[in-house]
Amino acid sequence: MKRICTKSLAFALALLMAVSITAPVPAQAASKKLEVKVKSPKKGYTLRKATLRLHTKKPVQLTVRQNGKNVTAKASYKSMDNRVLQVNRKGKVTVKAQGTATVIVKYGKTKKALNVRVAKHNWKPRKKTVKVRKGVIYCSCGATLPENEKKDCDICKKNEHVGYGYCCCKLLAHINQHITNNEKTERWYGYKYQKVKYIDHYTCECGMTKAGEPKPKDE
Numbered sequence: 001m002k003r004i005c006t007k008s009l010a011f012a013l014a015l016l017m018a019v020s021i022t023a024p025v026p027a028q029a030a031s032k033k034l035e036v037k038v039k040s041p042k043k044g045y046t047l048r049k050a051t052l053r054l055h056t057k058k059p060v061q062l063t064v065r066q067n068g069k070n071v072t073a074k075a076s077y078k079s080m081d082n083r084v085l086q087v088n089r090k091g092k093v094t095v096k097a098q099g100t101a102t103v104i105v106k107y108g109k110t111k112k113a114l115n116v117r118v119a120k121h122n123w124k125p126r127k128k129t130v131k132v133r134k135g136v137i138y139c140s141c142g143a144t145l146p147e148n149e150k151k152d153c154d155i156c157k158k159n160e161h162v163g164y165g166y167c168c169c170k171l172l173a174h175i176n177q178h179i180t181n182n183e184k185t186e187r188w189y190g191y192k193y194q195k196v197k198y199i200d201h202y203t204c205e206c207g208m209t210k211a212g213e214p215k216p217k218d219e
Contacts, residue, residue, distance in 0.1 A: 034075070034112040035065045036105055043207045052103075052116045054085075054095060055206040062091040062114075064105055075107040084118055123202040125212065131193045133218035139174065140186040146170035191219070 038047055044056025054060060064075045077087040081101035086094045093103070095118050103114040137145040153167035162168045178185035199212035 032066060032110045034105055034107055034110055036112060036114055037063050039063045046206050050112065050114055052114055053206065054116060054118045055121045055204055055208065057095050060093040062093060062105070064091065064107060066107055066110065071107045075105055078104045080104065085116060121204040121206070121208065123204055123210065125199045126201050126203055127197050128200040129195050129197050130216060132196050132216045133191050134194050135219045136190055136192055137171070137187050138190050140184070141178070143174065145174055145187065
């Protein structure tokens with residue numbers, strides 16, 4: 001009889017332990033981490049984990065969620081350096097100057113530190129290549145004569161060839177070589193298509209863009 005009671009008690013304890021292990025975790029014990037995101041503006045920022053980099057003077061609206069629930073209006077906000085940025089009770093960040101500051105977001109007993117850096121745009125050129133018709137000078141030897149270079153040249157100014165921002169020394173060197181060799185040389189003006197690279201626009205890591213150079217046109 002004692003053996004039967006002992007076995008029954010052991011079975012009951014094992015069953016109780018199994019139930020306690022597989023029992024679902026109550027909602028109160030679930031993770032209460034705060035998730036902070038940027039609602040606006042659409043561009044002018046990058047947000048990675050707990051670091052927010054701003055490249056805009058426009059107000060930045062934060063949104064806060066806890067376990068998928070929007071708690072933006074109920075959360076509290078505090079800027080640790082009001083000289084760099086300020087944040088109101090609705091989570092709107094106003095940029096004051098370049099620098100770094102920490103925004104403390106708190107909801108209930110849970111809080112999160114958001115590291116904010118206000119910096120200038122890091123513009124990078126985005127180039128394109130297009131074919132354009134350009135005027136060129138041909139030589140009777142079949143060569144295309146060098147174009148005038150955009151630079152000040154004292155020699156050209158002295159001889160009144162071009163000068164004042166342009167240099168034609170390379171072009172004249174080709175002609176003078178023919179003259180030195182007692183070769184006849186003729187020149188004529190024509191056109192040919194050339195590939196030209198230009199800066200189409202600039203982009204920043206935050207996603208903003210600005211205009212680049214005008215697109216080259218046919219001459």
